[in-house]
Amino acid sequence: MKENYLQNKRIKYDFKNVHYTHIVENIECQDSLIERHIVKVNLPNNRNYEFFLNNYPFSPPIVYITNKFNSRELLSYCPSKFPRHIWYKIFEDRKECICCNNKMCKANWSPAMNAMDIISEYDNFCNLVRDHINKRLLMEISPKLPDDIVGVIKEYLF
Numbered sequence: 001m002k003e004n005y006l007q008n009k010r011i012k013y014d015f016k017n018v019h020y021t022h023i024v025e026n027i028e029c030q031d032s033l034i035e036r037h038i039v040k041v042n043l044p045n046n047r048n049y050e051f052f053l054n055n056y057p058f059s060p061p062i063v064y065i066t067n068k069f070n071s072r073e074l075l076s077y078c079p080s081k082f083p084r085h086i087w088y089k090i091f092e093d094r095k096e097c098i099c100c101n102n103k104m105c106k107a108n109w110s111p112a113m114n115a116m117d118i119i120s121e122y123d124n125f126c127n128l129v130r131d132h133i134n135k136r137l138l139m140e141i142s143p144k145l146p147d148d149i150v151g152v153i154k155e156y157l158f
């Protein structure tokens with residue numbers, strides 16, 4: 001099938017810099033078999049991702065993350081997954097909702113994008129959340145510590 005040929009070609013190209021396995025499953029759907037393509041990516045920092053591809057690169061993949069505690073979750077920007085006040089602080093700063101406007105949204109996705117771009121965008125968001133958490137913690141502890149120690153912590157965190 002022509003569609004799968006293109007999809008396979010893009011998988012080889014888009015994941016060429018990471019360690020990945022490509023799994024094709026046949027699932028029965030209304031008396032016919034359909035192919036489901038899953039790409040599993042292992043990054044050196046022990047993070048694992050699963051990309052469920054359907055009509056890739058014309059449709060964005062659905063991505064699952066397996067964290068270091070071995071729990072598997074859908075990659076999403078749902079506010080309930082993050083500290084609430086920090087999620088809303090970022091929402092105010094950006095003046096738009098990240099869960100309604102990110103690279104996985106059909107309106108933003110284009111065949112020129114790479115599935116791994118979704119991971120970079122997500123990592124950037126998580127780093128931003130972490131920075132906000134650190135800033136808040138620092139604000140709480142710095143009045144209790146000498147200035148030079150606060151300076152060292154700041155240098156380490158940011």
Ligand SMILES: [Zn+2]
Pocket residue numbers: 097098099100101
């Ligand atoms: Zn939203």
